[in-house]
């Protein structure tokens with residue numbers, strides 16, 4: 551399984567890392583270990599988003615590198631709490647930084663998972679103008695994951711409208727990529743969705759807040775919205 555954790559999952563809604571939130575996440579991942587091979591793509595929106603910094607006057611490319619470096623800090627926090635929970639881990643970074651992470655080597659990532667290690671992918675693609683959603687789709691395809699699991703904060707799936715604003719909003723149990731793309735439903739960004747669609751990779755969007763939700767998702771339970779071809 552390829553689990554995508556966005557930056558908001560790490561920050562508990564704030565800038566930086568909220569240790570209690572990350573510990574809770576790590577314990578849930580630990581509960582699924584042994585049952586399923588797990589790789590995780592980590593976002594960085596709790597530190598920096600390149601597009602937002604560039605709106606405030608920074609060069610987009612440099613700002614994107616700041617965004618990517620932010621994801622690595624989240625990776626280290628998650629690694630720490632996973633190791634404390636007894637899970638063996640490796641962080642692989644798309645930007646070389648040997649003291650803190652291995653380089654991204656897909657065959658080695660697969661080998662780690664076969665040995666029961668959880669692999670955490672950081673630094674996005676290593677390239678500006680991408681998002682970590684796209685990385686989730688790409689890494690899932692490259693390591694042969696069965697599904698991408700998108701953990702969301704504050705919402706438990708994909709809805710017909712924003713459930714916080716529209717009481718009539720209805721949750722989808724299932725969507726196709728065509729429906730999502732045609733109706734501009736932002737399950738993940740369009741580049742990522744197109745990549746999943748073109749390669750027949752399915753995805754589940756679910757809420758991380760419920761008791762044991764992350765564990766259940768990793769074990770293949772249908773607790774959110776499934777998106778398929």
Ligand code: UDP
Pocket residue numbers: 555556557558592593594595596598599600601613614615616617618621673674675676677678679680681682683685
């Ligand atoms: N980023 C990038 N290339 C990538 C992945 C990420 O430039 O391949 C930068 C980009 O600036 C992005 C930031 O890293 O805004 C953090 O990633 P993202 O916004 O996807 O994190 P999330 O929304 O999942 O917290």
